[in-house]
Amino acid sequence: MPKQNFPRRISDPRAELRALHDIGKALSSAFDLHTTLHKITETTAAVMRLDSCSIYLWDKKQNALVLKASTGLSPKAFNVGKLALGEGITGAALQSGRSVAVRDAANDPRFKYIPGTDEENYKSLAAVPLISQGNKIGAMNVQTKRLHHWTRPEIDLLELIGELAAGALERAELLDGLQRQVNELSTLAQVSKTITEPIFLDEMLAVICEMAAQIMNAKGTALLLFDEENEELTLRAAHGLEREHAAISPIDVATSLTGRAIQSGEPVSVRDLQNEPSYKNRALAKREGLHSFLSMPVSVRGKVIGAFNCYLNRVHEFTPQETELFATLANQTAVALENANLMMNSMLVREMHHRIKNNLQTVAMLLRMQLRDADKLNAGVLLQQTINRILSIAAVHEALSQDGFRVMGVRDLIQRAAFMAHQTMAHPEKEISLRVEGEDIRLPSQPATTMTMAVNELIQNALEHGFENVARGAVTVTLKTNKAHYVIQVQDDGAGLPKHFSKQDSLGLRIVDELAQDLRGEFKIANRRGKRGTLATLKIPKIKVTGDE
Ligand SMILES: Nc1ncnc2c1ncn2[C@@H]1O[C@H](COP(=O)(O)OP(=O)(O)OP(=O)(O)O)[C@@H](O)[C@H]1O
Ligand SMILES: [Mg+2]
Known part of the structure; x- marks a missing residue:
């Protein structure tokens, strides 16, 4: 957007800060995509005092921007209303990677009316691209019912919100994908009658580790389970790490970083493993290029059952939001473990009952069949045979x-x-x-x-x-x-x-x-x-x- 078109106006920095604070709070409290979308649009419309805020997400498969949430446009158009890249003012914002603000939107040559949105009620429109680490996430726009002159501070604030929103939406999309995959795998495991081995659990945990590495932008992740009796941690699943990590498992709870997370029940983060005196495998970390580390306790019904670890290939200070996100992943893992455990147990118990019933039926059948020959044989022989059969069972x-x-x-x-x-x-x-x-x-x-x-x-x-x-x-x-x-x-x-x-x-x-x-x-x-x-x-x-x- 060419800056000179807008007269600079002294903004109220406190109001702006408050607005950002509200947005930040909204973003950190939401994790699933749906909630995140709605929190962003609602908070933006409210803090900027505008009539409508809408988010379009970039759909790779459809090669289009799809309307996902809006405070002013008709909900009937959600998931239906679409714009191609470069189409409309909002599509132009994503294509150029820059904000576009227009006072008289309907008469702008770029304007594209999307049927079913009730967009005809709005006059002025400003749009910002949503791009996170170079990835197209979508675009966001704000609209007013009366002709509105967009000010520079307003556009600056909108751009800032767009940056925050893009990151939050990217995370939420990944997390939704993870949730879906875990659900799919759980269902698959539940419908499969042959599951007498924890094979599905392995797959599930591998997916979780991989997705967690993606979401955290990490080199590797590892899930360790806590063996209370031996005070040890055993590697259960990992992604992106060298095989040597399996060789150093089990690790001692009392003296390890992960053990510290287990014992305190709190996340433990290390700025650089390679320079961390209490990390025993510094040599391995050097060879692998591991730097920052985060260990998150995994608990099921209040009991710590293990830890989920995240290894970065760079030095990085984990933000409270990232830590929170990783905690969510750890909970997801706990749920997967718990489900698998319950399922295994109930299958075991059922099979056990079934087998005992079968064996009792076999014994009854044997006795019944022998009863028919009873008069021909002496009772001692008969009993001995029956005893032998029962013993062999x-x-x-x-x-x-x-x-x-x-x-x-x-x-x-x-x-x-x-x-x-x-x-x-x-x-x-x-x-x-x-x-x-x-x-x-x-x-x-x-x-x-x-x-x-x-x-x-x-x-x-x-x-x-x-x-x-x-x-x-x-x-x-x-x-x-x-x-x-x-x-x-x-x-x-x-x-x-x-x-x-x-x-x-x-x-x-x-x-x-x-x-x-x-x-x-x-x-x-x-x-x-x-x-x-x-x-x-x-x-x-x-x-x-x-x-x-
Ligand atoms: N290995 C064997 N050597 C010699 N005779 C055998 C052998 N196996 C079976 N038989 C003969 O076949 C018959 C039938 O065997 P079967 O196991 O059906 O009955 P059983 O052993 O007499 O009684 P039960 O119903 O308690 O097993 C036996 O009685 C026996 O005469
Ligand atoms: Mg016999």
Whole structure:
């Protein structure tokens, strides 16, 4: 705007300062985009005593300025009213990067009437570009209903407000983007039934670290979790930092800068890590070019659970607004952690109940089925068999509770079940060896349990029926994986199957058949070819495991 067109008028510096103070207060109290937009327009219109203040944001995708907030224009035009770069007086302000003030706007050749805005009520217009660190954010204008002569101090103030607003809006836009991404990831995690691993949490935290680095204009960020028992901090997620940071984790709470933030519950900032005597990794900071540092405690329901750190590649004094912004990010992180934690727990609890119910049903089914044969067998034998089955379920259960509910090694489960069977069933005077061989099969806990229970029946049979009239023998379980299947074989060098054998005749093998069908696989049992003994084979189509290590 050519300055000479406006007579300089002595302004009231106190009024101007008060106005700036009001704007500053409005900006620091708002963080989301919507609130920030409305606070800026309302406060500007109020402190400058003008009839309307409007903000247009630059939309990269649409390549246009889009009306987002206004105190005087019709709200119906929000998000609809658009100007191209250079179009209208407001578009001209953004294109030139300079303020434009016009007394008789409607008769200015640059004026562009936007339908639906009720803009015809206004006469004079002044517009300023909103540019932050070279980025086009948008443009802001003020309008009056009566013809108004814009003064230099008014334009100066408007330009100053524009500068402040541009920075605040840029931050708010980034933060809204972060909020949206976190929400998307949380929803994704919630709808995903397969989430038994904290894989989504990792993604979420990585996004948060990356966005935080962007927002804070930082070289790197790191999230550390507090281990109360060991008084240590462990690196949980990071962005933009060297791998060595992972190597120095865990760090001691008592002697570290981050520990100080944890213990005081207050942010800790350092002007220059490279010259900070209490920073232990000065050498690393030098190599990486890290200077200013801010550590923000992260708390969930009043309890500090970790800290969020920010590393700059320049020396910088963090302003109260930046500190506040980083605190907001830390809270966001806490919410993500808390959500993930709650979700994991409730999934765990549900799965646990489900599994216990299943096991109780299995026990009930076993007892019911045995009841039918009860008159043929003596009670002692019957009880022993039932006890063995329940014990083997318990053994598998124990393994599950140790490993948590995730992908597990079937070989280890079978080994545990085999050991139990051997303990309770093998005749003490007989020398029966029992080996589990071959490669491990990694499966989610549900199919892993099913497979183990089937193998358990086969092992029990070998021990029970294979060696009735012999003093020594061997039972071998072999695990194999080929292109499309898992193949598990249980063989013994015992007596072999009886004459007129049918696998549908009795309970144990019917259970095996059913379990194999549950896994969409097949089960076969026959005498070994050319050798003494029995060979039982389970052939199960491969199960896709997500998130396995
Ligand atoms: N490894 C084996 N060696 C010899 N005979 C076997 C072997 N496995 C199974 N059999 C024969 O097949 C029959 C059926 O086995 P199945 O497991 O269905 O019943 P079970 O072991 O007799 O009783 P339960 O229902 O308690 O398991 C057995 O009774 C036994 O005669
Ligand atoms: Mg049996």
